[in-house]
Amino acid sequence: xxxxxLIVEDEASIREMLGFVLEQNDFEPVYAEDYPTAVDKLASxxxxxxxxxxxxxxxxxxxxxxxxxxxxxTKELPIIMITAxxxxxxxxxxxxxxxxxxxxxxxxxxxxxxxxxAVMRRAAPASGEDEIRVNGLHLDPVCHRVTANGEHxxxxxxEFKLLHxxxxxxxRVYSREQLLDYxxxxxxxxxxxxxxxxxxxxxxAISLHGHEKMIQTVRGAGYRFSKKS
Amino acid sequence: xxxxxLIVEDEASIREMLGFVLEQNDFEPVYAEDYPTAVDKLASxxxxxxxxxxxxxxxxxxxxxxxxxxxxxTKELPIIMITAxxxxxxxxxxxxxxxxxxxxxxxxxxxxxxxxxAVMRRAAPASGEDEIRVNGLHLDPVCHRVTANGEHxxxxxxEFKLLHxxxxxxxRVYSREQLLDYxxxxxxxxxxxxxxxxxxxxxxAISLHGHEKMIQTVRGAGYRFSKKS
DNA sequence: GGTTGTTTGTCATAATAATGTCATGCCGCA
DNA sequence: TGCGGCATGACATTATTATGACAAACAACC
Numbered sequence: 001x002x003x004x005x006l007i008v009e010d011e012a013s014i015r016e017m018l019g020f021v022l023e024q025n026d027f028e029p030v031y032a033e034d035y036p037t038a039v040d041k042l043a044s045x046x047x048x049x050x051x052x053x054x055x056x057x058x059x060x061x062x063x064x065x066x067x068x069x070x071x072x073x074t075k076e077l078p079i080i081m082i083t084a085x086x087x088x089x090x091x092x093x094x095x096x097x098x099x100x101x102x103x104x105x106x107x108x109x110x111x112x113x114x115x116x117x118a119v120m121r122r123a124a125p126a127s128g129e130d131e132i133r134v135n136g137l138h139l140d141p142v143c144h145r146v147t148a149n150g151e152h153x154x155x156x157x158x159e160f161k162l163l164h165x166x167x168x169x170x171x172r173v174y175s176r177e178q179l180l181d182y183x184x185x186x187x188x189x190x191x192x193x194x195x196x197x198x199x200x201x202x203x204x205a206i207s208l209h210g211h212e213k214m215i216q217t218v219r220g221a222g223y224r225f226s227k228k229s
Numbered sequence: 230x231x232x233x234x235l236i237v238e239d240e241a242s243i244r245e246m247l248g249f250v251l252e253q254n255d256f257e258p259v260y261a262e263d264y265p266t267a268v269d270k271l272a273s274x275x276x277x278x279x280x281x282x283x284x285x286x287x288x289x290x291x292x293x294x295x296x297x298x299x300x301x302x303t304k305e306l307p308i309i310m311i312t313a314x315x316x317x318x319x320x321x322x323x324x325x326x327x328x329x330x331x332x333x334x335x336x337x338x339x340x341x342x343x344x345x346x347a348v349m350r351r352a353a354p355a356s357g358e359d360e361i362r363v364n365g366l367h368l369d370p371v372c373h374r375v376t377a378n379g380e381h382x383x384x385x386x387x388e389f390k391l392l393h394x395x396x397x398x399x400x401r402v403y404s405r406e407q408l409l410d411y412x413x414x415x416x417x418x419x420x421x422x423x424x425x426x427x428x429x430x431x432x433x434a435i436s437l438h439g440h441e442k443m444i445q446t447v448r449g450a451g452y453r454f455s456k457k458s
Numbered sequence: 459g460g461t462t463g464t465t466t467g468t469c470a471t472a473a474t475a476a477t478g479t480c481a482t483g484c485c486g487c488a
Numbered sequence: 489t490g491c492g493g494c495a496t497g498a499c500a501t502t503a504t505t506a507t508g509a510c511a512a513a514c515a516a517c518c
Contacts (some may be wrong), residue, residue, distance in 0.1 A: 011478070115418065125462055145400075153458065156477080157476075188481090197478070198477085387465080420468065423467055427466085430466095460489105464513100470507105470508095472506080476502080477501080478502090479499090479501095481496105483494105484495070485492105487493105488489105
């Protein structure tokens with residue numbers, strides 16, 4: 001998923017402020033100061049969210065919103081409308097025109113981010129939400145629970161993520177570095193050896209019914225999660 | 230409860246307009262342009278509301294309404310008839326045929342939504358109004374009361390909503406952001422951490438008989454309301 | 459309109475859990 | 489036996505959550 005956010009706003013200062021805040025939080029702002037540019041940028045950059053000022057020259061915000069929501073290709077794109085305080089009518093119109101949320105000027109960066117994230121969360125299709133069962137081990141991402149033969153297992157967040165990764169990537173060996181990438185995420189630096197410690201913690205956590213044997217050490221290579229012994 | 234709305238309307242433009250408005254408000258439109266299609270879609274999609282144009286080719290609206298209201302399986306399905314202005318006779322006939330409400334062309338999206346929601350509310354008295362019991366906790370949405378093993382519990386409105394949400398969404402983990410979305414509602418902005426405070430208040434409120442243990446903290450993920458320990 | 463009592467959101471601080479690192483001991487393999 | 493790689497327990501540091509206090513917003517009531 002791209003992190004592009006199309007900002008449709010005629011006032012440069014506000015545009016830059018929005019862009020700055022978004023940029024600071026790993027979003028990629030794309031700017032449009034009027035209706036034609038907005039249409040153009042929409043097609044060329046394929047953003048995953050639109051921040052739309054209600055009053056833009058060359059065609060009102062509603063017009064643009066309707067265009068977006070009327071096109072099969074873009075109708076799923078979430079739109080957050082920016083309105084001035086007290087324009088209740090605008091809000092209603094905006095929401096009817098297809099905006100997913102609105103934000104009232106003036107607003108804090110925090111609020112902006114909260115709304116952007118909330119709207120994107122709602123728009124994002126649920127994935128990786130399936131329950132997984134392997135050899136009596138049962139991991140439920142939705143409930144955030146792990147059970148072994150029905151008995152509840154307790155573990156820390158990192159161990160949970162690690163187990164989740166393993167259970168969705170059976171039989172294959174992963175080096176410590178790979179595990180750090182996939183489970184911890186890129187651009188976090190921790191020692192390779194730290195993986196060992198978490199492997200141990202995970203083993204301990206799932207050892208109630210002997211499932212720790214599924215986590216296999218491959219000397220010189222890394223670790224493997226396997227159904228076979 | 231599904232949010233499917235069967236739109237029986239021969240004119241494509243009106244059909245699309247209706248669908249568009251409904252879609253923007255979390256309904257799921259299903260379309261039928263004539264009598265046979267309507268019968269077909271009714272069976273295959275099981276909508277929870279029917280928007281029915283009076284004049285559809287291949288059998289009048291009344292015929293379809295009578296069919297719906299005559300079948301034991303569908304007689305509870307609410308029907309809103311769409312009529313042209315001034316066709317008073319039609320309205321009478323429509324209501325006699327079993328329509329629950331009617332709306333006169335032209336109408337605003339607002340009016341449409343108001344009627345749709347009103348009818349659905351009437352048709353689904355049980356929706357969100359059912360008493361809920363979990364492990365001796367008893368929440369009555371109608372009386373706005375909560376009791377634990379018969380004893381009345383006191384809490385603020387927000388805690389009540391929060392508990393209601395939890396009791397209708399057992400076992401699953403919700404992040405603070407999600408809880409804000411679902412319980413506080415969209416377009417209100419409050420800090421994530423505020424959820425913590427309300428969780429604590431709710432815990433305190435239901436702690437009389439130890440029910441606070443049902444609200445479980447899932448570190449790094451959010452909170453969960455669970456029957457299990 | 460003023461008063462009283464609730465409710466609410468936020469903050470500062472305390473409490474707690476998780477994390478990463480290290481030192482040490484173990485094991486397999488040449 | 490010696491070596492490199494791995495396992496394990498302990499521990500300081502960091503993150504995350506719980507809690508109490510407070511002021512603003514709100515409602516109900518004279």
